[in-house]
Amino acid sequence: MKFxxxxxxxxxxxxxxxVHTLDPRAKILSxxxxxxxxxxxxxxxxxxxxxxxLAGLTALSRLPFSMVLRSxxxxxxxxxFTSLIHIFFTxxxxxxxLRIVVxxxxxxxxxxxxxxxxxxxxxxASFLTLTTKPMELSDGLExxxxxxxxxxxxxxxxxxxxxxxxxFIPTLLDETDRILKAQLARGASFDRGGIWKRLKAFLPVxxxxxxxxxxxxxxxxxxxESRNYRGGEGRTRMNPLRWTGADTAALGxxxxxxxxxxxxxxxxxx
Amino acid sequence: MGVRKVALAGVIAGAYIxxxxxxxxxxxxxxQIRISEALTLLPFLFPEAIPGLFAGCLLANFAGGFGLPDVxxxxxxxxAAAVLTARMPTVFLAALPPVLINMVVVGGxxxxxxxxxxxxxxxxxxxxxxxxxxxxxxxxxxxxxxxxKKGGKFPAR
Numbered sequence: 001m002k003f004x005x006x007x008x009x010x011x012x013x014x015x016x017x018x019v020h021t022l023d024p025r026a027k028i029l030s031x032x033x034x035x036x037x038x039x040x041x042x043x044x045x046x047x048x049x050x051x052x053x054l055a056g057l058t059a060l061s062r063l064p065f066s067m068v069l070r071s072x073x074x075x076x077x078x079x080x081f082t083s084l085i086h087i088f089f090t091x092x093x094x095x096x097x098l099r100i101v102v103x104x105x106x107x108x109x110x111x112x113x114x115x116x117x118x119x120x121x122x123x124x125a126s127f128l129t130l131t132t133k134p135m136e137l138s139d140g141l142e143x144x145x146x147x148x149x150x151x152x153x154x155x156x157x158x159x160x161x162x163x164x165x166x167x168f169i170p171t172l173l174d175e176t177d178r179i180l181k182a183q184l185a186r187g188a189s190f191d192r193g194g195i196w197k198r199l200k201a202f203l204p205v206x207x208x209x210x211x212x213x214x215x216x217x218x219x220x221x222x223x224x225e226s227r228n229y230r231g232g233e234g235r236t237r238m239n240p241l242r243w244t245g246a247d248t249a250a251l252g253x254x255x256x257x258x259x260x261x262x263x264x265x266x267x268x269x270x
Numbered sequence: 271m272g273v274r275k276v277a278l279a280g281v282i283a284g285a286y287i288x289x290x291x292x293x294x295x296x297x298x299x300x301x302q303i304r305i306s307e308a309l310t311l312l313p314f315l316f317p318e319a320i321p322g323l324f325a326g327c328l329l330a331n332f333a334g335g336f337g338l339p340d341v342x343x344x345x346x347x348x349x350a351a352a353v354l355t356a357r358m359p360t361v362f363l364a365a366l367p368p369v370l371i372n373m374v375v376v377g378g379x380x381x382x383x384x385x386x387x388x389x390x391x392x393x394x395x396x397x398x399x400x401x402x403x404x405x406x407x408x409x410x411x412x413x414x415x416x417x418x419k420k421g422g423k424f425p426a427r
Contacts, residue, residue: 082384157271161325164280172288199406221277
C-alpha cells in the first residue's frame with residue numbers, strides 16, 4: 001500500500017505569469033470556450049493549431065511542459081482503450097487484414113482523432129487548476145453562480161462549503177493516513193484477496209474517518225458561530241476579485257481563436 | 271442554511287475529496303471501483319451530505335478526470351442521486367439512485383465523448399458503481415447507523 005504523502009489537491013503550480021494573475025472567472029469561462037472548441041473539431045489535422053496553442057499557453061504560464069503533460073496520466077488508459085475500440089471496430093477500407101480482425105484506414109483515423117480529442121480536452125482543462133489557486137476557483141465559481149441566487153441557488157453557501165472542503169482536505173488526508181497505518185499495524189490488508197475482501201478492508205477506515213468528520217464539523221461550526229458568521233450577506237473579502245482589461249482581452253482572444261479555427265475546420269478540412 | 275449544516279456539508283465534501291484522492295480506483299478486470307462512490311449513500315443518514323457531496327464532486331472533478339463534462343454533468347448527476355437517496359425508505363433502495371443515475375448520465379456522456387456504444391459505457395460505469403454502492407456503501411451506512419443508535423448520535427455530535 002502506497003502512502004501518498006505529497007498529495008496536494010488540484011495541481012496548482014505557483015508562478016509569476018500573465019495567466020496566473022488573470023481573474024478566475026476569465027479562466028473558467030476561457031476553459032469553457034476552449035473545451036467547446038475542441039468538441040467542434042472534425043478533422044485530425046485541425047488539432048495541429050490546438051497543439052500550438054497548448055505550447056503557447058504553457059510558455060505564457062511559465063509552467064514546465066512535463067507538468068502539463070502529466071495531468072493526462074489518469075485518463076491515459078481510457079484513451080488507449082477507446083482508441084483500440086475504434087481501430088478494431090470501425091468499418092471501411094482494410095489496411096491490415098488478419099482474418100479475425102481487420103484494421104481499416106477509417107479505424108486508424110478515428111482512433112487518432114478520438115485519442116487527440118480526449119488528450120486535448122484533459123490538457124486544456126488542466127490549465128485551470130494548474131494556474132488557479134483552489135480558493136480563487138471557489139471564489140470565481142461563487143461569482144459566476146451569483147446570477148442564480150434570486151432563483152434560490154445557494155451560491156455563497158456552496159462556495160463556503162468548497163472553501164471548508166479545501167481547508168480540510170490536508171487535515172482529512174492526514175487523518176485517513178493515520179487510520180490506514182493503524183489498521184495496517186493491526187494486520188489489515190488493502191491490496192490482497194478477492195474483491196469482497198478488499199472492499200471490506202476499507203470499512204474500518206471509513207467509519208473512524210466519519211467520526212472525525214463529525215468532530216471537526218462541530219468544532220468548526222462553534223468557531224464560526226463565535227466569530228459571528230451569518231452567511232454571505234454583507235460579507236466583505238480580503239482579496240476581492242477584480243475584472244480587468246487583461247481578462248477581457250484573454251477571453252476575447254480565446255473566443256476569436258476558437259471561432260477562426262472552427263471556420264477553417266469547416267471550410268478547408270471537413 | 272445554518273452554520274452547522276454548512277460546516278458539516280463542507281467537511282463531508284472534504285472527506286469525499288480526500289477519499290477520492292487517497293484511494294485510486296480499485297481495478298477489477300474491466301471494472302473500476304471508486305471507493306469514494308460508497309459515500310454517495312450518506313444522504314440517507316444525513317441530509318447535510320447532499321450539498322456536501324455536490325461540492326466535493328464538483329471540486330474533485332475540477333482536479334482530475336475529463337474536465338468540463340465531468341464537472342457539469344458528473345456533479346449534477348451526483349446531486350440528483352443524493353437528493354433521491356435521502357428520500358429512499360430503506361438503505362437497500364438508497365443505493366439505487368447513485369447507481370442508476372450515474373449509469374445513465376455518466377455512461378451517456380462517456381459514450382458521446384468517446385464515441386463508444388452507449389450500452390458498453392453504461393455497463394462500464396454501472397458495474398463499478400454497483401460494487402461501490404452495494405458492497406461498500408450499504409455496509410458503511412448500516413455500521414454508521416448502528417453506531418448512531420448505540421451512542422445516541424456520534425460521540426462528538
